[in-house]
Amino acid sequence: METEPTTPRPTPEEAAAALREAESAQESTRAVKVPAWYYPVLGLIIAPYGLLFVIPHEGWWLAAYLLGLVAFLTATVVLMRVGVNQMGVLRWLTPRELRPIAVWSLFPIIGGIGLYLVHGTPWAWVATTAGLGVAIGLFGPYHRRTSPYYQTSGNR
Amino acid sequence: MSATTDDGFDPTIHAPQRLRICAMLDAVDQVEFGTVQEQLKVSASVLSKHVSVLMDKGFLHQTRATRDRRQRVWLSLTKEGKAAYRSHVAALREITGA
Structure with a gap:
């Protein structure tokens, strides 16, 4: 057990070595990859969400709508918990890492808005969330290949 | 336990394993x-002692969660x-001198 009743200050060389150790520990922690299945499953959860906009909100359909909403929220929470438990690390992606999916998401969102404005149909939102689901599903392998934190040797 | 010096050097954090944990x-x-245990390559009891030291100084928080009848401990x-580290x-x- 390391004790420090009178911890001497490190020499410059010792301080540099300590900094290298700290940096290495940080790199190996950030390098824990999101599981390969995570984003494709998230995409599958999000894709059908638009159907909630076409379900009538009356009678038995209201029950279906509420069930769908609960299922969506539950699936998202369960996915996050399972993914984080598998990783052993909880790390939110940085803005830089999220930039690709933010840009890709603009296409189905703007497309959906345009479709709705032109045709006035709630099915536009079905197309939007389906498109978002595809974008998110494709983001997973892209992220695993390109995240700067994963570009270290021996990452898992 | 030794206190943090004026320039921010903290003897508690400086211990090698605790520095890596932080x-x-x-x-x-x-x-x-x-x-954490896997990355540091130490036993659970050794890691627990370091965690206790950091918790006693108010630097570290642990959350317990039971999942599949197995208790998991999450550290933050x-x-x-964060400020001390x-x-x-x-x-x-x-x-x-960098």
Whole structure:
């Protein structure tokens, strides 16, 4: 057990070595990859969400709508918990890492808005969330290949 | 326990394994106990002692969660812990002259 009743200050060389150790520990922690299945499953959860906009909100359909909403929220929470438990690390992606999916998401969102404005149909939102689901599903392998934190040797 | 010096150097954090623990936790939001143990290559009891020391100083927080009848412990730095760790790193950089 390391004790420090009178911890001497490190020499410059010792301080540099300590900094290298700290940096290495940080790199190996950030390098824990999101599981390969995570984003494709998230995409599958999000894709059908638009159907909630076409379900009538009356009678038995209201029950279906509420069930769908609960299922969506539950699936998202369960996915996050399972993914984080598998990783052993909880790390939110940085803005830089999220930039690709933010840009890709603009296409189905703007497309959906345009479709709705032109045709006035709630099915536009079905197309939007389906498109978002595809974008998110494709983001997973892209992220695993390109995240700067994963570009270290021996990452898992 | 030795107190932090004026320049931010913290003898508690400076102990090698505790420095690594703080470094890992500063990089992310939370790390599971087993993951820290695996990365540091120490036994659970050794890691528990270091965690206790950091918790006693108010630097580290642990959350217990039961999942599949198995208890998991998640570690995170407190706000004070992050500040103390970053001050300590700044003090180390000062010592190296970088």
